[in-house]
Amino acid sequence: MRPEILFPLFAPITSISGIGPRFAVLFERLVGVHILDLCWHLPNGLIDRRYSPQVAQAEAGRIATLVVRVLRHHPAPARGRPYRITVADESGELQLVFFHARADYLEKILPEGETRVVSGKLEVFGGGLQMPHPDHIAPEAELAEIQTVQPVYPLTAGLPQKVVAKAVTSALAHTIDLPEWLDPAFQRQGGWPAWKDALDSAHCPHELPDLDATTPARSRLAYDELLANQLALALIRRNQTRHKGRQIKGDSRLRTQVLEALPFSLTKSQQQVLLEIDDDMASDSRMLRLIQGDVGSGKTVVALLAMLAAVESGAQAAIMAPTEILARQHHKTIEPLARAAGVSVELLTGRDKGKARAAVLARIASGESAIVIGTHALFQQDVAFQDLALAVIDEQHRFGVHQRLTLADKGRGVDMLVMTATPIPRTLMLTAYGDMDVSRITEKPAGRQAIDTRTMPIDRLPEIVDAIGRALRSGTRAYWVCPLVEDSELSDLAAAEERHRELQAHFGDCVGLVHGKMKAKDKDAAMAAFVAGDITLLVATTVIEVGVDVPEASIMVIEHAERFGLAQLHQLRGRIGRGSLKSSCLLLYQGPLGEVSRARLNIMRETDDGFRIAEEDLRLRGAGELLGTRQSGFPEFRLADLQVHSDLLAAARDDAALILNKDPDLESDRGRALRILLYLFERDAAVKYLRSG
Structure with missing residues (x-):
């Protein structure tokens, strides 16, 4: 259950005054559905309205906030020509210029003889000073309110800057002081403010450097987000490894036959990764290992040899691919090699229907099919294994963590091996696979042409x-x-x-x-x-x-x-x-x-070094865009920038490990504050892994 202290922040965005159904759709597209989503929407620019000279000293090209008296209205002389209003202070005159404006509206907000505050960009036209379409027109009493530095927010079509800024201000009014979850010494070392102060400060820049991702306020918010991510991954990993695994040791009889059938020898890199997998499978802890190998580095063969260890021990293994093309490709590669060792391989995809599907399911349930290759169809409810010991997931970034765990639930203490041919920069590895051990296949098989x-x-x-x-x-x-x-x-x-x-x-x-x-x-x-x-x-x-x-x-x-x-x-x-x-x-x-x-x-x-290419891609595009869409299985960060905050990511990882070592169920004062942090960043799923969660 989400803590009550966070209820106001998770109220719907429509509970903010001025956000009706029409704007709600646009805000949802821009930020999300909760008031908190507006708080995370940080400004990316600012407008300084503090420059407030006399009209005679005002410089063209600058944004100025002026106190003036309205002298005369000059309605547009012809269609397509502007409506002009002459205003002045004791030093000189200025023209306010409006295109396509209604005369009655202008007469109402700028009545002749009245004093008004106007703020906008100054231009020179025809030798005189003018301000086209002022951003602000207000009574003199509002001068202090306007004569400030205003944050500029990222927008979406149909949402004006004023509406977004006003909504964010309203959202910030819903925030309250939350219990501190940072280590006090670490917080002092960074010179970081409290959470609420950091949020207020990030939304209230005074100079351009205040927009920098490395300011104390923004660094603190980025660290909070990274800490929530790393703590959640650490809890998932602990939950996976807390359940006892099973010791799987093959006798190599099937593996030897397959190695003899291969038209090539394993590279040193493949042999090393296989040793790491064998050590994991032989231990009584559950394996959670990622194999990163560049395109064509021979991951599938390593996965097959790992699966044969499970088959040699009398159990079954499965490999899940994100597309039918890829599942069939794996079947085409694996089946002839497995057949050479007398091992039966089954293919299960969404295309299998009726009696044919029932027959496949029966062979999987009876254990007749030792190795099963499939798509998402594998974790459907009617798929039952006799004894699944190893699950291999290919191109993991196409699946979410929960899908990975669903397949693991098809057996008892299932070892998990994940493969990806998408080289992933180290910083992204930590955020997406922080719960896994990582092996890299760095060589290409002999005979591959450049x-x-x-x-x-x-x-x-x-x-x-x-x-x-x-x-x-x-x-x-x-x-x-x-x-x-x-x-x-x-x-x-x-x-x-x-x-x-x-x-x-x-x-x-x-x-x-x-x-x-x-x-x-x-x-x-x-x-x-x-x-x-x-x-x-x-x-x-x-x-x-x-x-x-x-x-x-x-x-x-x-x-x-x-x-x-x-x-x-x-x-x-x-x-x-x-x-x-x-x-x-x-x-x-x-x-x-x-x-x-x-x-x-x-x-x-x-x-053609995929790992160098991945690092360059991160540098050129940033993490948010790097792996494409929200469906990529990689976490999306609202406040952290992995290029700028990579040192904070490493610190968050160490901090999460230290916390769970000292306070495994987050029951200390800091631990309870960290539970709030997990809910704040919607890592609710991780909280259920706490014993008293």
């Missing part, structure tokens, strides 16, 4: 098409990836279909198409035709980004490469260079390129 990556302007498309034609005639297979479409009625699907039509007109039936909206069986048919060589040029959307393995494909064309993130370009490029053929990747761009896009394409030309 990929020649080039950038070309898209207006050279005709000669690129000719070059592709020559390659196809020589027996090469190629991918043509269509762009992410932005700000357009055209979808990436429409772009792919149009490019497919054009290339098919050029090359005939050897051109295929695959995209995410296709029926699974059509998608599989297109992929199968590409694997078989019946299709030699495959036009695709980013659906091929993960897991597609066609060693014969050695050319990749990516249209509008400037629209893709670095990690995504790297993933796409990883679909080629998987065999012994020399491979080429062409990144087509639309000029002129911005600074970030140019840097991104240069990095792609310079390196």
Whole structure:
């Protein structure tokens, strides 16, 4: 249950005066649904209205707050001309200028003979000073209120700055002092204010440096958010490892047969990771390990060898993939190797229906199927294992933590192995996988060819098409990836279909198409035709980004490469260079390129090291954008910036470990305050892992 002290902050945003149904929709889009969401919406600029000279001394180009008397109204002489009002102080005159304004409204707020405060930007026009559309017009009594530094907030279409600023001010009025959850010595060392003071200060900048993420107020708020994140992950990990695991030791008989069937030897890196997994599985604590391996580094083989240890001990293993294409790809890789060792492998996807599905479920429940490969279908309620000992999850960032835990609940003390081919910078690793041990496969298997990556302007498309034609005639297979479409009625699907039509007109039936909206069986048919060589040029959307393995494909064309993130370009490029053929990747761009896009394409030309690429992507784009959408499984931070606050993240991780060591159930004064912190940042799920939670 959320603590009562936080109820006012979690009241609906509509309980703030002035936010009716129309604005509520816009505020929800901009910040969220609670009053607290407005408090987290920090300003990104300021307007200084303290400059308040006499009219005669006022400088054009500055924002000024002036006390003036209204002299005369000059209604617009013709349509399209401005309405002017002459105002003055004892030093001189000034024109207030309004376009498309109603005369009756202006006469009401600026009556002749009255004194008013006006604040806005000054300009020179026709040799005289004017203020077009003042931001503020108010009685003289409100001078002190206006003559301040005003925060400027990020907006969304339809929400004016004044409305957002007023709503934030109202939201801040709902905040109260909360019990202090920071370590006193650490707080003093940072010179950090109390939580409420930090929030008020962050919303009340006086100078531009006050907007910096490293100010004491903003650093404190960022640390609070990172501490909530790290504490929640530590509680999840402790809960997972608190339940006793099971000791799984294989005798290597199946593993030896598979290693003999492999056409290559394991790299040193693969062997090292396998040793770490074996140690975890042999202990009586539950394994929670992430394998990070670049595209094509051989994670699937390592996962299979780990699963065979479970099978050798008489239990079952499962591997879950985010898409059907990837699940089928794993089945294609794993099944022949497992068969060589006499191990039965089952594939379960959402496509299985009726009697066929019932038969698959029966084989899984009886234990006849030792290894099960599937999609989200694996954690549906009717899927029961006889004895699941190891669960492998591929491309974890496509799943949330709760989905990972749901699969683990299908067995007793299930060991968990997570794989990702998306290289993740260390700071993001801590925020998303702080509950896991991490292994890295850093080498590529022997025989992998380096990929020649080039950038070309898209207006050279005709000669690129000719070059592709020559390659196809020589027996090469190629991918043509269509762009992410932005700000357009055209979808990436429409772009792919149009490019497919054009290339098919050029090359005939050897051109295929695959995209995410296709029926699974059509998608599989297109992929199968590409694997078989019946299709030699495959036009695709980013659906091929993960897991597609066609060693014969050695050319990749990516249209509008400037629209893709670095990690995504790297993933796409990883679909080629998987065999012994020399491979080429062409990144087509639309000029002129911005600074970030140019840097991104240069990095792609310079390196194929996924870990370096991930760090560069974080530097260029920031964590919020790095892994795309909210659905990525990575936490979204409102106050912390992982590039700026990486030192605070490390401190938060150490702090969380120390806290749980000294006060495992958060029952001390600081512990109870930390419970409030978890609820404040909506890490409610972690609280239930406390014994007295």
